[in-house]
Amino acid sequence: MGEGAKTSLLQAAAQRILKIECTDIALDRGGEPLLSILGPGAIFIDKQGQISFRFDVSSEQYKPFKKARLEHPRLPPAPPKDKDYYKLTAKSSSGQIWRGSLLEPEVNNLTPEGFWNGPGIAEGKVHELTFEEPADPSSPSYAELTIPNELIIPRIQRVEELSEPNYCYFDLEKEKIEIFVKGEYTEIHCLVKQDGISTNRHWRMIEAIEFAIGRSIYPCAILVRENRKSIVTLISTVLGTENEGQLLPPVNISGRVHHFPITELVKKFYAYVLPYIEEFPPVIALGLRALRQAAIAQPDTKALVFFDNR
Numbered sequence: 001m002g003e004g005a006k007t008s009l010l011q012a013a014a015q016r017i018l019k020i021e022c023t024d025i026a027l028d029r030g031g032e033p034l035l036s037i038l039g040p041g042a043i044f045i046d047k048q049g050q051i052s053f054r055f056d057v058s059s060e061q062y063k064p065f066k067k068a069r070l071e072h073p074r075l076p077p078a079p080p081k082d083k084d085y086y087k088l089t090a091k092s093s094s095g096q097i098w099r100g101s102l103l104e105p106e107v108n109n110l111t112p113e114g115f116w117n118g119p120g121i122a123e124g125k126v127h128e129l130t131f132e133e134p135a136d137p138s139s140p141s142y143a144e145l146t147i148p149n150e151l152i153i154p155r156i157q158r159v160e161e162l163s164e165p166n167y168c169y170f171d172l173e174k175e176k177i178e179i180f181v182k183g184e185y186t187e188i189h190c191l192v193k194q195d196g197i198s199t200n201r202h203w204r205m206i207e208a209i210e211f212a213i214g215r216s217i218y219p220c221a222i223l224v225r226e227n228r229k230s231i232v233t234l235i236s237t238v239l240g241t242e243n244e245g246q247l248l249p250p251v252n253i254s255g256r257v258h259h260f261p262i263t264e265l266v267k268k269f270y271a272y273v274l275p276y277i278e279e280f281p282p283v284i285a286l287g288l289r290a291l292r293q294a295a296i297a298q299p300d301t302k303a304l305v306f307f308d309n310r
Contacts (some may be wrong), residue, residue: 012045013221013234014146014185019044020098025055025090027065027105027122031083037061037122043090043098043129049148049220049237051100053088054123062120066107088126096133100126127236135230142226143190143202145219148237151186153179154213154262170266177205177266188217197226199277204270207285212265216289 012018020043029035041055057065086105090098105124153168166181175196178189188209190202202224210217222233276282281289 009232010144010146010187010221010223011182011185014148016045016047016049016148018234020090020096021093022055022090022098023093025053025088025122028087028089029083029085030087031081033064033067035065035086037065039122041090041122045220045234050125051127051129051234051236052123052125053090054121057120057122059119062107065122066120088129090129096131098129098131100129102126125236129234131232133230135225135228137228139225141192141194141196142224143192143197144223145188145190145202145206145217146221147186147188147217148220149185150181150183151179151188151217152213152215153181168262170263172205172267172270175201175205177209179209188219195226197224200279201274203279203281204273204276207273207281208266208270210285211269211288212262 009018022041022043024038025041025043026036026038037057038061039056039058041053043051043053045051080103085101085103088098088100088102092098102124105122107120107122153165168179170177175193176189176191178191180187180189188206190205192201192205196202206217206219218238220235220237222235224231224233273282273284
């Protein structure tokens, strides 16, 4: 898949119009009872941002699938184990292999009269789907994140250095963040130092932007490229989070500086959290997010000192 096709896929996911026709979709379960079913179908993203799949299942496969799904339910209080998950593998019409997992696929082959009848349909939702392919080894370490709504871009510096209404960028010593607002969705491009994706520098960039503009960012599609690999990840929306923590930007649209300029806030926060290389946010990022949501507090570099002395 070329870079242009991947970008179009991310855009379609953000606009919630993505549909991937698949020659085969398979569900496999390693725990008892063992199960493996396969059939043609599609993967799509609905208007709520949920990734769903649906495929046809033959009569021979459907009977054990229905039996496994309906007669062996997992007790609600019991935490799921790896063997409880169904592995989803989908081959698109263009040859891409998408992978995901889920706990509870649905069965559906009722007749209008309510009776079970012959072949059926397997369907369900997944939180995450990934597609991986080789990449040019000479390509720089790079991440592209798409969010399904408009990101308000404040004017990022003094009056003579204002960003455009739908674009801004941050230079970070041979690294760069670019933000493109495209109406219904926003793209954030992160160019990081070599091996920066494996050490999650792109996530530190996102946390720095969150800190600077005073709102949370939840991507619905991510492309990362590093170490001869290019990986696309589609993510279902967690209901209730998309409008979470959306405040007015800390720099007034008129150009009046409130606290530090956005550029300096991004640089200071990014430098502060770089030693943390895990995928999940560091404590300071979680703490500042909670502070912002609880107190409607605009960010300030003094908060870095506050959390450093926790």
